[in-house]
Amino acid sequence: MPGNYVVVVVLSSLAALVLLLPPLFAAVDDGMRSGGKCTNSCGNVGFEYPFGVEDGCYRGGGFNLTCNHTYQSPRLFLGDGSVQVLDISVPHGWALINNTGMVFNSTETRVVLNRTWDQLVGGPYSLSGSNKIALVGCNARVDLRARVKVKHGGRGGDDDTGSNLISSCTAVCPLDLEDMTPVFAIGSGGSSAACSGVGCCQADINLDIPSSYTIQIHNLQELGGSISPTDLVFISKEEFSYTNDMAFGNNIPQALPALLDWYISSDPSECTYESAPDCLSANSFCHAYDLGYKCHCSDGYQGNPYIRGGCHDIDECKSPQDYSCYGNCNNTPGSHICDCPRGYERNASTPNGCKDIDECGHRETYQCYGECINFPGGFDCLCYHGTDGDPRKEGGCLPVKHHLSARDLGLFIGLGVGSGTILLLIAVGAPFLSRKMKDRMRIAVEVARALTYLHSAATVPLIAKVSDFGASRYVPINQTEVTNAVQGTIGYLDPEYYYTGHLMDKSDVFSFGVLVIELLTRKRPTYRTDQGDSLVLHFASLLRQGQLVGILDPQVLTEGGGEVMEVALLAGMCTRMTGQDRPTMREVEMGLENLRVSKKLASHDTASSSLVSQMAEHRMIATGDMEESSIQYSMEK
Known part of the structure; x- marks a missing residue:
């Protein structure tokens, strides 16, 4: 039994459009072109000149629109209401329509059915080549043909109208060899299947087609065949979503979106040297196509080229990812400048393209x-x-005289001049914050020497009190501490001295430990974490966890090597809770000296051997020591 053939053509609904087209050129006021007195939206679809609804708001010749308010949500149509519009792009020159179909039947076999629509000749629309044509059916072929002008050979030959095959595909339904029933698709029920030749086929159109075109259905049914599902033809801008029950008339889409191209004029010769009468905006140009010409905004501009002032500058710097700028972006009229930040060079237009300048x-x-x-x-x-x-x-x-010997530096401290930070400036001649690791080690050693001198070698032993040199005190040679009112700088201040008022030589050891932490971290003793922890408390916590990398100065990490941990452990020992658990300044000095020369000397000085063993022990029991010593820092919060 021969099958029935129903052909649904997406652009057939345009047939009545030209019957109601207004004059090609309608007088349009500049003020109305800009949208000031014209409707610019209908439902959820926005539009602007050359399109319009009211007289005087559109260019004419097919650019008039109708906003139909009889629907629950207003709908926009081309012309006087024949083709629904889903979207319009003025900058790109396209219109998305909601296609409707035309149905026709045939009961004959091997018949070719033709339908030609040429009422739209002279209108601004054409079928876009980005659409696809799809056929749902069995043993049939669909052809899309365009009517084009061809030249006869020889002199005086007249133009004639021919037909050019633009796109075609064939859908077959082979018989299952077991039960001799037709196979409509791979799958069962209403499940999705590939539209690839069995029960459904589709093909790209690729070429823009003028308004006059033909769709042909070739019925390939054999005599005596029993296949009788409905055959359907669709044109859509998207891949066709096929289910095999469509072959039986189920779940058939009522409408599909198709793309139309439109041209402001059908005469491409009007576009000369990128200039045309309809390109009214500054920074715009025309582009000629086979079917007409369009106006576009120049590179670096966007908007509507069909109205005066419609093309405006794009600020590329607001969307650096879209315009590939990964440096400093400076917007300019119609363009932008993308440079690497100061101190960097090379290519700012690629990710990580800017490299640091040495x-x-x-x-x-x-x-x-x-x-x-x-x-x-x-x-x-x-x-x-x-x-x-x-x-x-x-x-x-120029050379300056500020490099003091250990004895002179000790006397300088003893006189109570300056502060810990000034001491560092004197020792290096420049802020230690920018010094190399070897310079920081030298600073620590020189300060340790000075304090050792004050504690033992000076004629009158002094407790230097690094926390505030102005509070230094003479201590009788037969005493190891002195009691006075607590004074000093929070951060350097020995917590035991803070609680007892007893100033001891071990108070200097604590304050020296704080200075060493400063050298390692590049942070002031008044530093606080987001949680409110002091520098010493935070340092102790990270040392205990083995996470010092989170606070050490990057230059120390780069240059310090293995000595960094040894110096950090020494700082931890110097800042223990009780003075009797801290090393003496002599032991600290010798420990630092040995670290400096450890690569050259095979043996350590006897005076420092006990400190080295203490540091090893400290490393082994860091958790217990640090938990105890962390109590001391809470008073600094």
């Missing part, structure tokens, strides 16, 4: 005649140790 490798270019320290995005230029002045000028750093 200024220290080009001293003359960056005018650094002293010690140069490079860091990401910049560098420091300092006078070398023992000099002072302007390192940016050649010969600008």
